[in-house]
Every structure is written in structure tokens, then in C-alpha cells.
Amino acid sequence: xxxSFRQSMAWLHTWTGLMFGWLLFAMFVTGTAAYFQxxxxxxxxxxxxxxxxxxxxxxAALGYLQTRQPDAESWFITPxxxxxxxxxxxxxxxxxxxxxxxxxxxxxxxxxxxxxxxPVTVRETRGGxxxxxxxxxxxxxxxxxxxxxxxxxxxxxxxxxxxxxxxHKKIFADFFMLRFGKGQRSWLDAHNVTAVFxxxxxxxxxxxxxxxxxTQYMPWGVMANYASTDTFFEEVFPGRxxxxxxxxxxxxxxxxxxxxxxxxxxxxxAIGFVQVANPGDSTATITITRAAETAIGARGESMVFAGPxxxxxxxxxxxxxxxxxxxxxxALHTGRYAGWGLRWLYFLSGIGGTIMVGSGLVLWTVKRxxxxxxxxxxHIGFRLVERLNIAAIAGLPAGVAAYFLVNRLLPxxxxxxxxxxxxxxxxxxxxxxxxxxxxxxxxxxxESLSFAATLFAAVPIVNALAVSRNMLTGLMTGDWLFVAFDxxxxxxxxxxxxxxxxxxxxxxxxxRGTRRKxxxxxAA
Amino acid sequence: xxxxxxxAGIRRHRLHVLARAIAAIIGGYVVTALAxxxxxxxxxxxxxxxxxxxxxASFAIYAGIIVTVFSARSILRVWVGLGGALLVLGVGLYxxxxxxxxL
Numbered sequence: 001x002x003x004s005f006r007q008s009m010a011w012l013h014t015w016t017g018l019m020f021g022w023l024l025f026a027m028f029v030t031g032t033a034a035y036f037q038x039x040x041x042x043x044x045x046x047x048x049x050x051x052x053x054x055x056x057x058x059x060a061a062l063g064y065l066q067t068r069q070p071d072a073e074s075w076f077i078t079p080x081x082x083x084x085x086x087x088x089x090x091x092x093x094x095x096x097x098x099x100x101x102x103x104x105x106x107x108x109x110x111x112x113x114x115x116x117x118x119p120v121t122v123r124e125t126r127g128g129x130x131x132x133x134x135x136x137x138x139x140x141x142x143x144x145x146x147x148x149x150x151x152x153x154x155x156x157x158x159x160x161x162x163x164x165x166x167x168h169k170k171i172f173a174d175f176f177m178l179r180f181g182k183g184q185r186s187w188l189d190a191h192n193v194t195a196v197f198x199x200x201x202x203x204x205x206x207x208x209x210x211x212x213x214x215t216q217y218m219p220w221g222v223m224a225n226y227a228s229t230d231t232f233f234e235e236v237f238p239g240r241x242x243x244x245x246x247x248x249x250x251x252x253x254x255x256x257x258x259x260x261x262x263x264x265x266x267x268x269x270a271i272g273f274v275q276v277a278n279p280g281d282s283t284a285t286i287t288i289t290r291a292a293e294t295a296i297g298a299r300g301e302s303m304v305f306a307g308p309x310x311x312x313x314x315x316x317x318x319x320x321x322x323x324x325x326x327x328x329x330x331a332l333h334t335g336r337y338a339g340w341g342l343r344w345l346y347f348l349s350g351i352g353g354t355i356m357v358g359s360g361l362v363l364w365t366v367k368r369x370x371x372x373x374x375x376x377x378x379h380i381g382f383r384l385v386e387r388l389n390i391a392a393i394a395g396l397p398a399g400v401a402a403y404f405l406v407n408r409l410l411p412x413x414x415x416x417x418x419x420x421x422x423x424x425x426x427x428x429x430x431x432x433x434x435x436x437x438x439x440x441x442x443x444x445x446x447e448s449l450s451f452a453a454t455l456f457a458a459v460p461i462v463n464a465l466a467v468s469r470n471m472l473t474g475l476m477t478g479d480w481l482f483v484a485f486d487x488x489x490x491x492x493x494x495x496x497x498x499x500x501x502x503x504x505x506x507x508x509x510x511x512r513g514t515r516r517k518x519x520x521x522x523a524a
Numbered sequence: 525x526x527x528x529x530x531x532a533g534i535r536r537h538r539l540h541v542l543a544r545a546i547a548a549i550i551g552g553y554v555v556t557a558l559a560x561x562x563x564x565x566x567x568x569x570x571x572x573x574x575x576x577x578x579x580x581a582s583f584a585i586y587a588g589i590i591v592t593v594f595s596a597r598s599i600l601r602v603w604v605g606l607g608g609a610l611l612v613l614g615v616g617l618y619x620x621x622x623x624x625x626x627l
Contacts, residue, residue, distance in 0.1 A: 211583070221564040
């Protein structure tokens with residue numbers, strides 16, 4: 001490599017960005033949506049209106065579990081919170097001697113309860129959780145592979161950011177530079193502005209993203225000091241070893257004083273999680289874990305009480321600067337601690353990142369089209385990038401819009417309803433990929449973007465026809481979730497529609513200009 | 525890496541990129557892994573703390589190595605550098621394990 005340092009970095013930026021650009025785009029879209037995971041879930045279960053008191057709801061959930069699952073190994077309860085009105089419970093069924101634990105379907109070992117401990121009747125959906133999980137587990141593939149793939153993509157992103165910063169000499173000056181209607185120059189400006197706009201955010205989000213799964217990607221720091229990662233976690237987050245049931249029945253103490261005590265000792269913080277081991281037995285223990293929403297870096301603080309007496313047995317708080325740093329980094333990534341203002345800032349930065357990756361992908365083709373020997377008939381690699389760009393940038397948003405739409409359209413009583421909601425997302429996405437391959441490139445851009453815009457525009461309309469909560473009723477009753485959701489859908493629809501218009505207008509000029517330049521070149 | 529005009533040039537260019545990519549991705553990962561393991565054993569703090577500190581730094585080390593590999597003047601320098609780091613870190617880790625202490 002005889003070129004300058006900056007030239008080699010520009011090359012590195014171009015290719016690391018392209019290699020995983022489509023996956024990174026999808027990770028940005030779903031990750032950004034995941035900042036409103038709970039709100040999306042609430043919108044997708046419009047039947048849920050009542051809010052509940054976390055303490056009495058937890059007590060009621062214990063009653064439900066006592067009646068239905070008295071001999072389970074453990075119960076797990078997530079009390080309702082400001083962002084989620086229901087109590088989520090799941091349980092670990094009793095182990096059968098000599099048999100490996102069987103894989104059970106979701107729903108067989110979990111339930112969603114209201115504040116009085118009654119199962120709620122809502123449409124079957126996975127809500128925002130699907131988008132959150134796709135961000136790092138993808139779908140239709142083993143989780144472990146998905147996480148490696150996502151990790152490699154994140155590492156490419158980190159290298160692309162570092163080399164991008166080195167390539168870009170006038171970061172500050174270019175921030176004020178956004179020239180519209182200038183073809184390639186405009187794409188570069190769009191890429192630069194969105195990149196510089198939230199640069200610290202991208203660096204932070206990429207690095208902390210890698211940290212969330214660091215012990216999988218880089219286990220060697222742990223392996224150097226411990227026999228396995230399990231023994232390490234055992235030391236850092238000590239759980240109580242499984243105690244066999246004594247067989248002596250003993251009822252649990254009321255949960256309210258324990259929750260109050262735990263909350264008090266954490267400065268009034270909310271309870272995130274309640275776990276009961278060996279319920280109904282004299283060996284029962286109750287573990288209360290602090291909510292992640294209440295403080296940055298509050299991971300894993302918990303108190304353990306004896307089930308029958310309520311005496312405090314143990315309390316855990318991960319100690320040490322490095323562990324605290326790791327907790328803060330994970331919290332910075334997930335943003336669970338964020339209030340409304342900060343949450344919207346996270347969301348907007350995520351949108352910025354989505355545009356940065358998308359414009360970078362488009363820039364790759366715009367830049368190369370000018371240099372193609374025959375711009376009208378590009379080679380196969382170029383065409384592939386072009387089509388995948390359309391499928392990723394227009395296809396996934398269309399899929400997400402479809403996911404929201406089918407939530408309102410599928411029959412409530414349909415079997416495997418939640419599965420079909422998810423399948424719809426991927427079917428529409430695949431459909432756009434197919435369309436992008438079948439149509440002429442420019443038409444494919446216009447049509448796919450218009451399609452996605454139409455789907456987003458349809459969400460508020462279909463919602464208003466299907467359920468009784470919408471933007472208008474929301475404005476009248478102060479149901480802000482439905483106001484904000486409809487506004488977000490309309491905004492996304494306008495943004496995609498604007499992009500479709502741009503695609504219809506700008507591209508032919510750029511191509512014509514390119515052809516002229518080529519003619520001049522051949523003439524010279 | 526500018527485009528080369530002739531076919532042989534393109535071939536050479538591609539091989540060159542492949543060599544750098546292997547050095548950066550695989551060589552870089554191995555060196556990072558050894559560096560992280562050494563740090564985890566040698567940092568003067570509790571074992572859990574040292575392990576976490578080293579792990580947190582790992583991605584910065586890896587990214588630094590990748591950038592350096594792609595900006596180095598020749599592939600020879602890259603392999604000499606990576607080989608040297610491998611040797612030093614490997615011996616360091618071996619001695620640390622040999623003399624006992626943590627684990």
C-alpha cells in the first residue's frame with residue numbers, strides 16, 4: 001500500500017461499511033425501535049388500559065401462581081411499571097427425575113396478568129419484543145450464530161467509524177455543509193452530516209453494543225483467570241445454589257413489606273423482578289431485584305429473603321470499578337434508565353444512525369456508477385449491491401409497517417397469531433427484495449419507497465377502523481401513547497414518501513451527467 | 525488502494541487485500557485475545573475486576589490493530605509486527621500460567 005494513511009483509511013471505511021452495511025442497517029432500524037419496545041407492545045395490545053399498583057399486583061400474581069403452579073421449581077414475576085401496565089409471570093416447571101427438561105412452548109410456562117392476578121385477554125402478539133430481539137438475535141436462525149454474526153457486524157462498524165473519522169479531515173466544517181440536488185455530492189453531505197451529527201453516539205452505541213455480549217465475543221480475559229465463564233459469573237453474580245425441597249409445606253410471607261424494605265434500601269427505587277425458588281416449601285427463598293430503569297449502572301442489585309419467615313438472608317451488589325463500568329456501558333446501550341426526553345434523543349440518534357448507514361450504502365453505488373465502463377449495464381456485483389440496498393432501505397421499514405398493520409388485521413382468535421405477525425414482517429421484506437430484483441433499478445427505488453410510505457400511512461387509518469383508541473380519542477382523553485404512535489407513523493410515511501419523490505426526480509439527472517462525462521472522457 | 529488498469533494488476537491487488545484482511549481479522553483477533561488474557565492475569569486488581577477491565581478494552585485493542593494493519597507500509601511489516609506481538613504476549617502468558625498465581 002503506497003498510498004497515504006488517509007487514503008488507506010478511506011478504502012478501509014468503504015469496504016468495512018459495505019460488507020455488513022445491510023445487516024447494520026437492519027440492526028439500526030430494529031435497535032432504534034427497541035427504545036420504544038414497551039410502548040410498541042402497549043400499542044399492539046390496545047385492550048390493555050388499566051394501570052396497576054406494582055406491590056398489590058405482585059401479591060396477586062403470587063396468588064395466581066400458588067393456585068396454578070404450586071409445585072414449580074421457581075416463579076418469576078415482573079411487576080407492572082410506568083411503561084408496562086401488566087404483570088408478566090413465568091415459571092420453571094417441576095423437573096422429572098431422570099428426564100432432561102423438555103422444551104416447552106411459550107404460553108405453557110408464562111402468563112400475562114392484570115393487577116388482580118387474573119390472566120388478561122388480549123390479542124396474541126410479541127409486540128415490540130420481536131424488534132428488540134431481532135436487533136441482536138435476528139430470526140429464523142440459532143441465537144448463538146446470530147449473535148456472532150451481529151458481533152462481527154458491530155466490529156466492522158467500529159472499524160468503519162474509526163477509519164471514517166480518520167478519512168474525514170474537516171469534521172466541523174462539513175457539519176454545516178448540506179448541498180441538495182447535487183447528486184453524489186449531496187449523498188456525501190447527507191452521509192457526513194448524519195455521521196457527524198451524533199458521532200459520539202455511534203461510537204458509544206457500537207462499543208457498548210459489543211460490550212453487552214463481550215464474554216461471548218472475547219472470553220479470553222475471563223478464561224485467563226477462571227476455569228470457565230460459568231464459574232466467573234458464579235463469582236460475580238452469586239445466585240443461591242439450588243436447595244432441594246424439604247417436603248415440609250410452609251406458606252410465603254406477604255410480599256409487600258419485603259418489597260418496601262428492598263425499595264427503601266435502594267433509595268426508593270422501583271422493583272424490577274421478583275423470583276421465588278421452591279415456592280410453598282420451608283426452603284423457599286424470595287429474591288427481589290432492583291429495576292434497571294431507576295439508575296444507570298444498577299445492574300444485578302438484589303436482596304434474598306427466606307420465604308416462610310421473610311428474614312433477610314443475603315444481599316448482592318456487584319462490586320468494583322470495572323464491573324460498575326461494564327454495568328454503565330450496558331445501561332448506556334440499552335437506555336433502560338432513560339426518561340422521556342433522553343429516550344426520544346436516543347430514538348432520534350438511532351434514526352440518524354439509520355440514515356448514516358443507508359446514505360453510506362447508496363453513496364457506494366452513486367460513486368461507482370460514474371466510473372463504470374458502461375453505466376447502463378453495470379456488472380453483477382454492482383447490480384447486487386444496488387438491489388440489496390433497495391431491499392434493506394425500503395424493504396425492512398415496509399416489513400415493520402406491515403407488522404403493525406397485521407396486528408390490527410389478523411383475526412383475534414387465529415391460531416399462531418403472534419407467529420404470523422412476525423412472518424408477515426419477513427414476507428413483506430422478502431417481497432420487496434423480489435420486487436427490487438425484478439424491476440429496473442430506478443423504478444424499484446421509487447416503487448419500494450412509495451410502498452413503504454403507503455403502508456405507514458395505512459397504519460393510523462386501519463388502527464382507527466379496528467380499535468377504539470386512536471389519535472383523536474387520544475387527544476381528547478390524554479391517551480398520549482396513541483397520539484405519539486400515529487404521529488410517528490405519519491412522519492415515517494412522509495419521510496419515505498419524500499425519499500420516493502427524490503428517487504423519482506434526482507437520479508436521471510445524475511445518470512445523464514455521468515454519461516456526458518463519459519462521452520467527454522472517450523472524446524478526450 | 526486505487527484500481528489497477530490491467531488484469532494482472534487487479535489479481536495482485538485482490539491477493540494483497542486478502543493478505544491484509546487475513547492479517548487484520550484473524551491475526552488481529554489472536555493478538556487481541558492474548559493481550560486480553562495477559563492483561564487479565566497481570567493487572568494489579570482482583571481477578572474478576574482484571575478480567576472485566578481487559579475484556580472492556582479488548583475491542584479498542586482489536587480495532588487499533590485492524591487500522592494499523594491496513595495502514596502499514598508493507599505486508600512484511602504487518603506480519604513481523606503481529607508475529608513479534610504474538611511471541612511476546614504468548615511467552616508472557618505462558619510464564620504467568622507457569623508461575624501460578626491466579627486461576
